Amino acid sequence: MSKAKIFVAGIGPGSAGDVTPAVLEAIRQSDVIIGYKYYFQFVEPYVSPGAECVDTGMKKERERAEEAFVRAEQGKTVCVVSSGDAGIYGMAPLIWEMKRERGSDVEIEVLPGISAFQKAASLLGAPIGHDLCIISLSDLMTPWEKIERRIRAAAVADFITAVYNPKSNGRYWQLYRLQEIFLQHRDPATPVGFVRQAGRDDQEVTLTTLGDFDPEAVDMFTVVLIGNSQSYCFEGKFITPRGYYREDREEGAKGIGQEIMIESFRTIEKELRHPDIPLGCKWPLLHAIHTTADFDMENILRVDEGAVESLYAGFAEGRIKTIVTDVTMAASGIRKGALQRLGAEVKCYLSDPRVAEMAAEKGITRTQAGIRLAVEEHPDALYVFGNAPTALMELCDLVRKGKARPAGIIAAPVGFVHVRESKHMVKPFRQIPKLIVEGRKGGSNLAATLVNSILCFNDAEALKPGRDV
Numbered sequence: 001m002s003k004a005k006i007f008v009a010g011i012g013p014g015s016a017g018d019v020t021p022a023v024l025e026a027i028r029q030s031d032v033i034i035g036y037k038y039y040f041q042f043v044e045p046y047v048s049p050g051a052e053c054v055d056t057g058m059k060k061e062r063e064r065a066e067e068a069f070v071r072a073e074q075g076k077t078v079c080v081v082s083s084g085d086a087g088i089y090g091m092a093p094l095i096w097e098m099k100r101e102r103g104s105d106v107e108i109e110v111l112p113g114i115s116a117f118q119k120a121a122s123l124l125g126a127p128i129g130h131d132l133c134i135i136s137l138s139d140l141m142t143p144w145e146k147i148e149r150r151i152r153a154a155a156v157a158d159f160i161t162a163v164y165n166p167k168s169n170g171r172y173w174q175l176y177r178l179q180e181i182f183l184q185h186r187d188p189a190t191p192v193g194f195v196r197q198a199g200r201d202d203q204e205v206t207l208t209t210l211g212d213f214d215p216e217a218v219d220m221f222t223v224v225l226i227g228n229s230q231s232y233c234f235e236g237k238f239i240t241p242r243g244y245y246r247e248d249r250e251e252g253a254k255g256i257g258q259e260i261m262i263e264s265f266r267t268i269e270k271e272l273r274h275p276d277i278p279l280g281c282k283w284p285l286l287h288a289i290h291t292t293a294d295f296d297m298e299n300i301l302r303v304d305e306g307a308v309e310s311l312y313a314g315f316a317e318g319r320i321k322t323i324v325t326d327v328t329m330a331a332s333g334i335r336k337g338a339l340q341r342l343g344a345e346v347k348c349y350l351s352d353p354r355v356a357e358m359a360a361e362k363g364i365t366r367t368q369a370g371i372r373l374a375v376e377e378h379p380d381a382l383y384v385f386g387n388a389p390t391a392l393m394e395l396c397d398l399v400r401k402g403k404a405r406p407a408g409i410i411a412a413p414v415g416f417v418h419v420r421e422s423k424h425m426v427k428p429f430r431q432i433p434k435l436i437v438e439g440r441k442g443g444s445n446l447a448a449t450l451v452n453s454i455l456c457f458n459d460a461e462a463l464k465p466g467r468d469v
Contacts, residue, residue: 004106006072007079008095010086010113011042015199018114019043026111030079032071034064039081061091065098072106085115089136089164117162120195120223123205125237127193127225132160137167137174144174151178155185160231160240163224166194167215175215175224182226185270186210191227193238194218207238229266261466264290269463273298280308283460284435287453290465291445300438307433311382311408312457315342320407322347322381323451324374325444326367330386333448337468338455347381349373367391375404382408382454386447389413389422396425399432408433410450414442 007026012018019042027033027046035043037055047053054071056064064080072078082090092110099108121128133154139147154161161182166175182190188211196204196219206217210226218224231240268289269275275282281303288297314320323339323346325331331348339346349355349370358369367388374381375398383406385392392413398404411426411434413419423436435450453460456467 004072004075005077005109006068006095006106007077007109007111008086008090008092009079009081009111010084010088010090010115011039011081012114013084013116013119013199014042014197015119016042016045018119018199020111020113023111023113026079026109027081029077031076032068032078033081034068034071034078035081036060036064036083039083043081061094062098065091065094068095069098069102069104069106073104082113083116085113086110087112088115088134116164116195116198116223117225119198120162120193120205120225123195123198123203124193124207124225125234125239127191127227127231127238127240128160128162129240129242130160130228130230131158132162134162134164135178136164137171137178138165139171139174147174148177148181151181152185155182158186158228160228161226163226165220166218166222166224168220175218179210179213179215182210186226186229188212190229191231191233191238192224194222194224196222198223207233207236257469258464258466261290261469262464265463265465271295278305279460280306280457283457284308284450284453287449287465288437288446291449292443294441296441297437300441302434302436302438304430304434307408307435308454308457310433311454314382314407315344315455316458318343320380320382321345322378323384324348324371324378324381325384325386325447326350326370326391326413327387327444329444330384330447333445334384334451335455335468338452341468342455344455347374347378364394365390368394371395372398379403380405380407382406382410382451384410384447384451385413385422386410386442386444387413389415389418392422393418393425396422396429399429406432408435408454410435410447412437412442412447412450414440414446416440 009023009026011023024046027043028048030051032052033047034054040053040055054067068078068080080091086092087110095108117134135150190210192210192213193207227240265286268286284303285297285301288301289295321344325348327350328348331346334346350366352373354373355366355369359366368390371391371394383395392411395404409426409432411423413422419440426434459467
């Protein structure tokens with residue numbers, strides 16, 4: 001064994017069974033053992049006869065490091081012990097910094113240990129099965145403003161979060177602030193576990209939720225673990241899945257496309273200003289925002305009371321069999337799997353040879369002509385507009401004349417000429433279920449997604465969109 005060396009050893013959270021063989025061997029081979037005096041009880045049986053133990057009190061990290069270099073530079077092998085893992089809020093970074101500062105040629109070897117958050121996790125179940133971060137609430141060497149930015153980033157990014165140094169005699173409010181920030185971004189039902197004196201005789205393990213978590217139940221010897229959006233409780237344990245059973249848990253999700261859509265809808269729902277609206281309004285709103293990434297939809301999407309529910313029932317019961325769109329792009333965005341499942345069809349008359357002839361003869365647009373032909377053959381269809389305000393205005397005229405009896409209307413034409421007016425013209429038909437995108441905004445993709453929200457409304461309560469993706 002060479003001399004002039006410092007081992008920096010993590011001795012684990014406090015149980016003899018959690019000290020690694022490599023750390024025990026380093027302790028046996030060292031001439032000097034240096035550490036906080038409380039930790040010597042865990043390593044004393046492994047210290048070689050004649051080895052010197054140098055202990056210090058709390059907050060004496062620099063003194064310990066300096067003593068280690070003095071002894072090592074005298075040609076001795078030194079082991080600096082640190083609880084948990086020496087590299088996580090431990091002595092390893094300080095030893096390396098001091099080596100650089102002193103210009104010392106002493107050899108450094110860091111030996112990892114089981115960290116307190118790992119021990120706590122094992123006692124709680126399997127809470128750290130996915131991406132995670134560790135945050136210390138101690139502001140002795142880090143400004144609170146920086147700590148709070150890190151807390152917010154962890155909460156927003158959906159990291160499983162381990163919290164070290166949650167409280168002390170003089171630091172009582174920081175954990176309350178952390179809980180407040182997390183509740184702005186996480187469900188109150190998110191699992192939270194905390195373990196006091198992990199691995200030691202007076203160990204205490206507690207499982208609760210983010211909403212019910214009481215910071216007063218925590219002290220400086222406690223590690224707190226906060227779950228992510230997938231974490232759950234099972235048989236009194238805290239589980240965060242890696243994703244192996246993801247498709248089974250999503251009750252029929254057919255692949256990554258639907259998985260992404262489900263996760264997107266959950267994200268959108270959390271960011272709604274008014275998430276407690278009726279499901280028949282929320283479901284098409286979520287579809288609209290997902291398609292456009294435009295949260296202004298919360299202000300401009302108008303859904304008649306019961307419209308989505310009644311239209312879905314019409315398709316499910318076979319009373320509505322046809323959807324007519326103003327342009328082919330709107331038709332192409334309606335999911336074929338949903339149409340097949342419900343026995344419905346989509347028609348767009350724009351390419352019908354009769355349309356050009358009628359348009360030329362009557363001096364109207366082709367989309368107007370297409371709607372006239374559609375009403376003759378399917379007066380009771382669901383009519384969908386994502387492009388042409390003149391086509392919507394044509395349908396309104398035919399309704400007023402008693403020639404059209406639409407099962408419903410989706411009014412989402414986009415543009416600058418007659419767009420607002422065409423949507424206002426639909427509103428007086430109170431007996432017809434309607435979904436209207438107010439103002440200039442709209443588009444074929446938006447119109448199509450509103451149709452899709454109707455066709456899959458039976459998935460709304462479980463918030464499982466994208467069955468037919």
